[in-house]
Amino acid sequence: MTTPQDAASAAEGAGISQAASTNEQVEIKQVEELNEDGTPLSDNQKKKRAKALEKERKKAETAAKVAAEKEAREKADVDFSAQNYGALPLNQSQERTGRAYASIAQFNGSRDGEAVFFTARIQTSRSPSAKMVFLTLRNRFDCVQAVLAQAPERVSKQFVKWAASLVPETLVAVEGTLVKSPVPIESATVTVKDAEVRISKLHVISAITTDGPLPFYVDEAVRSDAEVAASQSTDRPMATIGLDTRLDNRVLDLRTVTNQAIFRIQHGVCRLFREYLEDADFIELHTPKLQGAATESGASVFKVSYFKGDAFLAQSPQLAKQMAISADFGRVYEIGPVFRAEDSNTPRHMTEFTGVDLEMAFDEHYHEVLDLLRKLFSFIFQQLPKRYAREFALVKRQYPVPDFEVPDEVPRITFQEAVDMLRADGVEIADNEDFSTEQERRVGALVKEKYHSDFVAIDKYPLAVRPFYTMPDPQNPAVSNSYDFLMRGQEILSGAQRVHDAGLLEKRMAEAGIKPSDMPSYLNAFRSGCPPHAGAGIGLERVVFLMLGLGNIRRASLFPRDPKRLEP
């Protein structure tokens, strides 16, 4: 895309000469000093003639004046800015100039007077008079104030009028000058506080072509509940944008700085997870999501039409990752989609989410794995706010939440200890029963009080509440070698030592009502010898939404899926 200054100046010159060509030359009539018969004029006649002449002169003078005024008027109307604004042709990669694009993130007052060229979205626009437009221009996290003011021979009134007509979210290319701002710019969403851009050229790269107005504006969508509530008693009450409206218009919603930050933090969780595990000699696998049988727990599996038969969507990589352990990969992980056909319409369930899974052969004791998990999460939770400090601050603006507290050593308590804590707190709970959501929250609160940690590993769950492939405790047959991790009192990880003995596995399957013949490949993996191993499955979106206090797991999913939502 080019809007070269030379071309613009040339066009401006052409405009002026065109205006000049409309200038009318007024003709003054020459009057002879004789009568029509050739005799000289009498004095009286001379007087009359002079009078007529004077009349005509005045007339001509008036005409000239009118013409000059007309010329001046027309000259003023010429759009000398025509080449400095407008829609660019559709970018089909017509040319590659290599021109440098500036970044709003780098704008500041010390660059006063510098020419800049950049692309941005119009976030807000206001036009206090016909001669001026104020825009805020956003590029991901960064937002700068810009002004376009009518100016003789530089910015035409047509340019200003056109700029004022651009709606928010229009994607524009901007040329202008950075100007230091004498006072800090107040707007909450503007991030460049000590400088603004004086626009000289403005072109549309991509316009808004929706049928009606956008359902909401991005600068409205970043307001915290508290801001919206506080505004209700003012003369400019803000509208609440509901979660469904946001999700129905997710592309727009994702443009908020909050969402840009949330998904960078989500990426950060995966990066740190990988970083830690790869240093610990894990490798990442890609296990199939299409399964031949409805396994693990039949009820909650999606069925797929598979050519002339059926397939089922994996509800976790559980079976495949254990088979990979039997195949001697030793330490494996996977980050990928998992599918749950559960008709759960809650703020913490989705039908598809990102499973973060690991599985590891151990030497002696599954606590080798449990300890690795505790260190892994301590690493993630301590590094994340450091590496993504800006993103955390941005999210907290909209979703205020206390910092997530994790000591160097993640506390580990047994299920029984958690039960005892609950009972001491007056909660009634039966033996060998799993916690309810409410009890889990209470455990989280009690742990927080006692250990100053928002994160806890709970070990030794009752065997009866765990899947068939969970290894029973060697002493107490009612208990298992299994664990959950809670974040702010909600489960984000579930794991265990697995049964690696085919005989015991068959027995456990029978007890769980699963036919061994339904899972031949899985059983065979253990019949050909398998090391003792343990692992865990983690819900990525749960980690993110609980850490950031987003209130609903859907806010941590790019395009969430639940029983009622398959779009966008």
Added chain:
Amino acid sequence: MTTPQDAASAAEGAGISQAASTNEQVEIKQVEELNEDGTPLSDNQKKKRAKALEKERKKAETAAKVAAEKEAREKADVDFSAQNYGALPLNQSQERTGRAYASIAQFNGSRDGEAVFFTARIQTSRSPSAKMVFLTLRNRFDCVQAVLAQAPERVSKQFVKWAASLVPETLVAVEGTLVKSPVPIESATVTVKDAEVRISKLHVISAITTDGPLPFYVDEAVRSDAEVAASQSTDRPMATIGLDTRLDNRVLDLRTVTNQAIFRIQHGVCRLFREYLEDADFIELHTPKLQGAATESGASVFKVSYFKGDAFLAQSPQLAKQMAISADFGRVYEIGPVFRAEDSNTPRHMTEFTGVDLEMAFDEHYHEVLDLLRKLFSFIFQQLPKRYAREFALVKRQYPVPDFEVPDEVPRITFQEAVDMLRADGVEIADNEDFSTEQERRVGALVKEKYHSDFVAIDKYPLAVRPFYTMPDPQNPAVSNSYDFLMRGQEILSGAQRVHDAGLLEKRMAEAGIKPSDMPSYLNAFRSGCPPHAGAGIGLERVVFLMLGLGNIRRASLFPRDPKRLEP
């Protein structure tokens, strides 16, 4: 797991005392010197009695001798090694001693005399006499020779007999001494060439419990075709293990060093991909695989029962990643499963594979993205053999293939140039038609000849052969801003500048027979303004199988899925 020496000695003592208790005490009959009627014996009678007595004494002496011999024999049979071998109890994490486990990878002759404790699988076993067993013991890539020899008071014959009965793939814990080998160990699969292990204790961690023998042994499964062919004229011809047998028994097959290496290299491709893109400010997204409509190209989509309605499995993250660009994420990538409901039974198609996708907003020209892709792959292909040198060598042993040649600058030619090369080579090809598989291979060969590269970017494909969302060329309406990358003459990447204008997109959809009303979210993403962008989709397994010359894409997939295979 513990096999403490104290306990072993105690048991040995108990064994001896048990043997002693079987020692028979011979009773010597006391004979009275009177007749039965009470009268004293005559001399003759006394003589007879003495003779009888002597006879009995001799008999008793003989019996005692026999008994002593029996005792000695039984004492010799006592299994003084009983505690040094056998099956361990099922590991239920009974205890955690923190005992250090050695790694076969670290074994060598300089550690002569050192005691080692480690776990391994028995790869092969042979017993040239009743007094000796040779095992090869494998742990992932590493394999050491081990010997168990009968020795007085150290290794009982029972121990040797038991060890000889262990079948390959049994998982064992081994205690022994490293002994420098005077000559290099010849076996091809043994990696520790200058040392072997003298076994003192051997316990089974996990046994083989298959109904019959294993379908093949891991050391058989690493042979190259050439080795198998050459063996046919010898007295020990090797069996070929077919691909289906391998895949039916994939867990066993994956234990080969070749497969251990292949999946480490696959992991390496993803790591390098991430490393490069994260440095270039990309973030990884997780887009939903469950879609509300059968989009992109309706025919090849799997249908899912979704509560009371239907959903469809995403055949790529195409739509979602473009929507992420409209949502201002700027540079995104994803590594995840993609699904193709195509009934293609070829060596290069699967119904589920790992899609490596990226999408990027650009400033001026889609070649900004194409150039990034060329640099990205140059980086991956140059780094991979360096970082995974051992893995490459291991794979090459079984699948010999010429090194993959890539210059620093990946060659880029236009589709028309490729057509011209083919025509110059005598190949007949129509205008504006896509290459056949055979033609693609030929292009690969011709490029290799001309540019000394096994990798090439082909730009500017005919518009007619590309999906509806492909941006037409600005000059030639028959051509598009799209590209494929070929590896050894086969496509591994397909990409393009996308149509980011909603109006043009609707027009292109109509031309492709797709109703815009079927894709409302996708279209809306462009109606609310979208930067120009381009991207690519890459098949991970294709990259791996073509680079390593594996001959079939299934060899690069952990648990491959095709129209006929959903297991294991």
